[in-house]
Amino acid sequence: MPRAERPQSTGRNRPRALAGVTLALGAMLLTGCAPEEGPPTLTWYINPDDGGQEAIAQKCTEASNGAYRIETSLLPNEAASQREQLARRLAAGDSSLDIMSLDPPFIPELAEPGFLAPVPEDVAQRTTANVVDGALAGARWKDQLVTVPFWANTQLLWYRKSVAEAAGLDMSKPVTWDQLIKAAESQDKYLGVQGQRGESMTVWINALVESGGGQIIENPEAPGDEIQLGLTSDAGIKAAEIISTIGKDGLGSPGLPTQDENNSMILFQGDKGSFMVNWPFVWPATNAAVESGSLDKSLIDDIGWALYPEVNAGEEARPPLGGINLGVGADSEHPDLAYQAIECIVSPENQAEYFVTNGNPPSNTEAYKDPAIKEKFPMADTIRESLEQSAPRPQTPYYNEVTTSLQQRWTPPSTVDPQSTPQTTADFITSVLRGENLL
Amino acid sequence: MSTSVKTARPQTAQKPAPQFSDRVKAERRLGWLLAGPAFVVMLAVTAYPILQAVFDSLFNYRLTAPDEREFIGLGNYATILTDEVWWRDLGVTLLITVVTVVVELILGFALALVMHKALKSVRGLLRTAILVPYGIITVVSAFAWFYAFDINSGFINNWFDWVPGIDPDLNWFAQGGTSLFVIMASEIWKTTPFISLLLLAGLAQVPDELTEAAEVDGATWWERMSRVILPNMKAAIMVAVLFRALDAFRIFDNVFIMTNGAFGTEVLSLLAYRTSISRLEIGLGSAVSVLLFICVLLICFIAIKLFKVDLAGARGGK
Incomplete structure (x- = not known):
């Protein structure tokens, strides 16, 4: 429609103005209103x-x-x-x-x-x-x-073989978050996680809560004011513990509060990279960087992958979807x-x-x-194996409210307190969904 | 900008109208004829959406739940005004407004003096150079500042590591204080030229005879400045302050790009955006927008009634 307004005339030159309007109308007819030819x-x-x-x-x-x-x-x-x-x-x-x-x-x-x-x-x-x-x-x-599923994504645990070996971790078996934290501490390296205030934070929290056997929302199909949150369960508290430890001990690098998937990949590729949870895009991206010469070729050989880390040893992880x-x-x-x-x-x-x-x-x-x-x-x-185990994020029509609240209350990771954050987040989400609070 | 246009209008309409000559009347008629179409368009694109927003703000209405729409009167306003988020965002917005306007006024005045005094041969070049930041799209400048300070891609931490408090591990956007510093610095860098241009127009209005006479009378530089130049350009200064304050109060782009409101940097425009556009809460979001609009009106009111800003006086007439 704006097309019709474009040929502006001062009004003094009537014929030209008319011509302009006619042209514009013509163009409109041609593009928008003309009967479609050929297949729909x-x-x-x-x-x-x-x-x-x-x-x-x-x-x-x-x-x-x-x-x-x-x-x-x-x-x-x-x-x-x-x-x-x-x-x-x-x-x-x-x-x-x-x-x-x-x-x-x-x-x-x-x-x-x-x-x-x-x-x-x-x-x-x-x-x-x-x-x-x-x-x-x-x-x-x-x-x-x-809807019809098209492609599906999941996060893997990517690791530097040299670091895992130095830390004495057997990567052929599932590893736990606690092991990764200890390994990064002992090797003086950074863990690649996404701590920025964004969707990737919710992805991380959800994977931790689900892997711990809990759920962020226990009745996702309920109307907004009846939603029950599972953040204060043992799984929620354990998730908060993991995030808080990584944040407080500086294990996610100083960039953690603003770290997204791309930044954590760059961190992982660097000297202080050790373990990282991330989507498979990091593999072609790292290969491309090596091909273009901006990264050393030996890096590719040093990269290994495994299933998403477990929260409780022996309990299958539920990777992000x-x-x-x-x-x-x-x-x-x-x-x-x-x-x-x-x-x-x-x-x-x-x-x-x-x-x-x-x-x-x-x-x-x-x-x-x-x-x-x-x-x-x-x-x-x-x-494929990771996809089979993966858990979706809470499926509720109020997902935007839930994810924004989580992002607000769980970032920066160093301020997460396992004793209070899950409870205050649950209270906050409840009051937002009841329309009692701004978000 | 729409608000500034609106405030300008009543001024011309309110002028006392005793007897006019035929010529003045004809001029007035011509003025209305010329401004009329624009006036109608303005009403259509501002008055209508404002009224619609006021209407929507009385409902509990979520775009993705159209069937659950219900009339709740002033309920949305009560929710907003009793929420700490609103007051925190208002505080942040006011802080940004006051700090940036004050700093811009000082810097802008200095730049205006430089432009005013510059040799004729370099004056054009100088003005262009000073105006460049103002010509840059805010989103672009916001990205430039963001990447300059970002811990992963930025160079600021390296260049300024000799400044106490700045080291390679400083993550500017991980806490409120440093984030606001970058946001305000970017805002100031970008809009100081605007103020300096308005002030330059004001400087040009001060008759040379006055300053020369003062100089002959033995007035010092400071006395000439405070007794002659500044009083004579008060109108220009007030207009500059009003325009910038209104603009600064509605700041959005810099915050949106750099922090998206994280860590206590959220401003009112961003709150309105997040409520109506992201949450799709049309009712609540409209109420936030209406309140934001009332705040802007208040600023205009205070400036025009209390500080007696004469918008007509800044047009160049003495």
């Missing part, structure tokens, strides 16, 4: 990546034999900003939201008010066979599949075609290719059989 266009709102989704869109457009055409539209960088834009558009009834790349924690918020078109039974069956449990859990709301699911807007004009396109997008071949080209792991176990994956990601089996 599906708009796929994608999160920024290395061009993988664009390539899949083209591939599926060709494979559809003229049934539809997929056009991609880029969302903002941050997951939180992606959610803001999509939520606003969905609430306003935007009919261009045919396919959306959605971050799992925000799905309940969009599913609860009916912003997402229901997944057809047959599509649900075909697209969820062989999908890892964690990703499947993240795609559901109130026992209904509301990330990734992207695909949803269809309730006001889309072509929901059937959109789901047809989604089936094509999430095919195991596309997922495997996407992993190899963009480094985002498949949610479908079939895709891991692709030999190209093992070559590019020697840790692919560990990733």
Whole structure:
């Protein structure tokens, strides 16, 4: 619409002004209001990546034999900003939201008010066979599949073999956070964790609480004012202990209060790097840095990987779960075609290719059989195993309130007090959800 | 900026209107004709959203729960005004406003003097150089300052490690005090040119004869400054202070980019943004915005009524 206002005229030159208006109207008609020719266009709102989704869109457009055409539209960088834009558009009834790349924690918020078109039974069956449990859990709301899992992410424990050896840790067996803390202390190294006030902090807290056998929210499907928090459980207190120790003892480096995934990777690659919990992107990123010559080649040989550290020895860890699911807007004009396109997008071949080209792991176990994956990601089996164990973040329509409160109360990590922080956070979240407090 | 435009308007309208000659009347009519369309557009793009926000602020309304919308009267205002977050953010905003405006006024005046006294040959170059920071988009300058001070990518810790308190391990954005220092420094760097330009206009208004006469009478530099120059440019100074105070009170970009409100650096605009845009709490967020708007109106009121800022006087007329 703003296009019509652009050719501004002073008014003195009427004919020119008229011509301008006519031109603008013409342009509008041509672009917006002209009847569509050819197959219907599906708009796929994608999160920024290395061009993988664009390539899949083209591939599926060709494979559809003229049934539809997929056009991609880029969302903002941050997951939180992606959610803001999509939520606003969905609430306003935007009919261009045919396919959306959605971050799992925000799905309940969009599913609860009916912003997402229901997944057809047959599509649900075909697209969820062989999908890892964690990703499947993240795609559901109130026992209904509301989105289709596309790719799934998880964090591994990355370690420097030299440091682990010097500290006497046997990395072939699961290790605990307490062991890592001791090893970093004894070797005078830094642990790579994400302590910034951001989503990565919630990812860390959730993984610790879940690994300790607890849950941040015990009844995630309850209405806002009835939500019960599990932060004051033993698992919550133990999680606070781990974070507080790393913060207070300076084990996360002075940069911890502002450290995100990228910063902790750089720390890990440096002289004081030891152990790090992070997503698999660090592997291609480190390899690329070595290839470009900014890091030494010996670094690659010194890097090992294992499953996410345990909280209590002998209790399987519940690693973080990330990734992207695909949803269809309730006001889309072509929901059937959109789901047809989604089936094509999430095919195991596309997922495997996407992993190899963009480094985002498949949610479908079939895709891991692709030999190209093992070559590019020697840790692919560990990733798959980690995905099977992973736990999603609290699935509630009030996720934004929960994560923001956690981030506010648990950062900087050095101020976390295991005795009081879980309780004050729980009280705060409760009062925010009841509308008694600002956030 | 919209607020500053708004405050300017009543001034012209309120002038006492005794008898006018035909020419004055014709001029007035022409003035309305010229300003009219802009006035209508302004009403459409400011008055309508303001009224909508006032209306929305009376509801408990979450964008993702449209069916649960309910009228709660002034409930949102009660929630906000009894919450320490609002008062903490108000305090931070006022602190930033006062500190930056005072520092900018002093620096800006010094720069205005330099520009005023500079040789004709370098005057243009000098003005351009001083104005460059003001021409930079705030988000860009915020990123530049952020990366300069950031513990991972910054160079400040290395360059200034001889200053007591600064060492390579200092994480500027890990606590409130140092974060606010960087935020304010960036704000000052960026907007001092604006104040200095307004003050330069004021300096140019002071008749040379007055300063020359004072000099002949044996007045010292300080006496000329405090008795002749400053009183004569009071209008320009007050306008500069008012404009900058209003702008500084609505600070958003620097805080958003550098800390996103972490560690006690949140300002009111950011609170409004987070409540309505991030939390999608349209009702509560609108109430925060309305309160923020009232604060801005209050500043205008105080400046215009109590300090008698004459916005018309700064137009260059003596």
